[in-house]
Amino acid sequence: MIRNKILILLLALLPVLGLSAQNNNPADDICGTYRVESPVSDDIVKIKIYRAANGKYQGKFVWLSKPNNPDGTPRTDVKNPDPKKRNRTADQIVAVWNLTYKNGEWVEGLIYDPTSGNTYGLKGKKGKNGKDMEMRYYVKKPIFGLTTTWTREN
Secondary structure, X not given: OHHHHXXXXXXXXXXXXXXXXXXXXXHHHHOEEEEEEOOOOOOEEEEEXXXXXXXXXXXXXXXXOOOEOOOOOEOXXXXXXXXXXXXXXXXXXXXXXXXXXXXXXXXXXXXXXOOOOEEEEEEEEXXXXXXXEEEEEEXXXXXXXXXXXXXXXX
């Protein structure tokens, strides 16, 4: 009798458990804010990664260690190859885009470095602690690049 009640309870809970499993999308694990130390300068930034309308992942700058130029004016995107974008401030820059989740990694992304005006390939995976991200910046192919750790803040 008790066994039947337990079985009925478990059967009743299956749809609820199934719904919660459907809402847990591993691709969204990248979403959050990360502290990123630049591999090419002494800048530290925070980038917020989120899912874009096209289903891919992108990120915007939300904080800079050096938000102003030496004269006190806000830093702008002066090295952007597109002259129309050179007056935009950091909070207007989408620095990461096109990241796609495949086989437990985020691949095929691009990252823009406003200190040089260059765009690099980007791929990443969860770090060993399951929280931070190991991100690889590269030119043309991932073998020609470097890996850094993005430290998750939230």
